[in-house]
Amino acid sequence: MTYFRPHNLDDALSWLADNEALIAAGCTDLFAQTRSQYLGGNTGRKLLDITAIDEISGISKSDEYVRIGAATCWSEIIAADLAPSFEGLKAAAREVGSVQIQNTGTIGGNLCNASPAADSVPALITLDAEVELASPAGRRVLKLQDFLTGAGHTALQKDEILCAVLVPQKSTGGVSNFIKLGARKYLVISIAMVAVRLEVAENKIAQIAISVGSCSAVARRLGNIEQLLKGAPCDINLPKAVGAKDIAASLSPIDDIRADADYRIKAARELVIRAVSQLLDGEKSA
Numbered sequence: 001m002t003y004f005r006p007h008n009l010d011d012a013l014s015w016l017a018d019n020e021a022l023i024a025a026g027c028t029d030l031f032a033q034t035r036s037q038y039l040g041g042n043t044g045r046k047l048l049d050i051t052a053i054d055e056i057s058g059i060s061k062s063d064e065y066v067r068i069g070a071a072t073c074w075s076e077i078i079a080a081d082l083a084p085s086f087e088g089l090k091a092a093a094r095e096v097g098s099v100q101i102q103n104t105g106t107i108g109g110n111l112c113n114a115s116p117a118a119d120s121v122p123a124l125i126t127l128d129a130e131v132e133l134a135s136p137a138g139r140r141v142l143k144l145q146d147f148l149t150g151a152g153h154t155a156l157q158k159d160e161i162l163c164a165v166l167v168p169q170k171s172t173g174g175v176s177n178f179i180k181l182g183a184r185k186y187l188v189i190s191i192a193m194v195a196v197r198l199e200v201a202e203n204k205i206a207q208i209a210i211s212v213g214s215c216s217a218v219a220r221r222l223g224n225i226e227q228l229l230k231g232a233p234c235d236i237n238l239p240k241a242v243g244a245k246d247i248a249a250s251l252s253p254i255d256d257i258r259a260d261a262d263y264r265i266k267a268a269r270e271l272v273i274r275a276v277s278q279l280l281d282g283e284k285s286a
């Protein structure tokens with residue numbers, strides 16, 4: 001096997017351009033796929049290990065963005081000093097496998113693997129996250145929703161590396177929450193998950209972003225529910241306001257071994273109500 005572990009991004013990009021290689025970060029997804037014919041069988045492929053490239057790791061802040069390097073692992077994100085609007089992302093990070101998985105699995109790997117059940121995606125969508133991609137031709141920035149093109153599919157080109165997740169500072173207001181439903185408490189692939197970011201002003205919901213994962217090929221924002229709740233008083237009766245039909249209108253859940261589509265819609269509705277209620281309760285007592 002040919003294995004290359006460069007220390008800077010330019011070396012990584014030029015090697016990738018000359019070698020049809022598989023990019024390896026924490027390998028928590030890749031390892032599981034290595035022997036499986038069904039998942040593509042990676043045995044024998046050239047490997048580009050990106051974990052020694054400092055410039056794509058760690059978290060930094062500028063006036064414009066909070067920048068999370070693609071090779072940043074979940075434990076670093078959980079421990080980072082970030083605004084309350086990142087609590088949803090941190091809660092999602094705590095749900096990724098076990099502590100051992102969080103110590104090695106990266107945010108970039110989670111996005112590039114593009115599972116419909118990737119825990120980071122709903123929270124990142126509520127933060128209007130973008131991704132920065134680099135190739136020998138230069139860099140480009142895409143909205144996360146445009147990067148994730150389907151289950152297991154992204155807009156990443158063969159000669160590109162995902163460098164960072166960019167969260168616009170203008171989308172970091174308020175507080176956030178994340179709730180995941182699985183068949184058990186730990187080490188579980190979600191049946192449905194919900195992320196919410198909320199801003200309250202004068203006892204009303206001033207801004208709200210809601211997204212649901214595991215109920216469509218790519219996690220989706222619930223624009224119709226956001227419109228419904230924007231401007232509503234903080235004591236709104238959520239079970240009355242949020243109907244299953246409103247939830248179903250934005251999603252396309254599948255029937256699978258974990259749950260059928262109807263159950264997923266009901267679960268997503270309940271999670272939306274709980275996630276928003278918890279944030280509103282927190283704001284009342286603040």
Ligand SMILES: Cc1cc2nc3c(=O)[nH]c(=O)nc-3n(C[C@H](O)[C@H](O)[C@H](O)COP(=O)(O)OP(=O)(O)OC[C@H]3O[C@@H](n4cnc5c(N)ncnc54)[C@H](O)[C@@H]3O)c2cc1C
Binds near residue numbers: 028095104110189
């Ligand atoms: C036991 C177990 C439990 C898990 N539980 C969960 C869970 O609860 N929730 C969840 O969301 N995930 C879970 N996962 C999946 C996995 O841990 C996460 O998706 C993790 O974030 C993947 O990161 P990684 O660095 O290990 O990716 P890798 O396995 O190294 O890579 C994954 C994919 O992304 C590509 N890639 C990685 N980084 C880049 C980059 N910077 N640029 C371009 N391509 C790149 C790789 O080529 C590969 O295709 C679990 C995995 C295991 C083994």
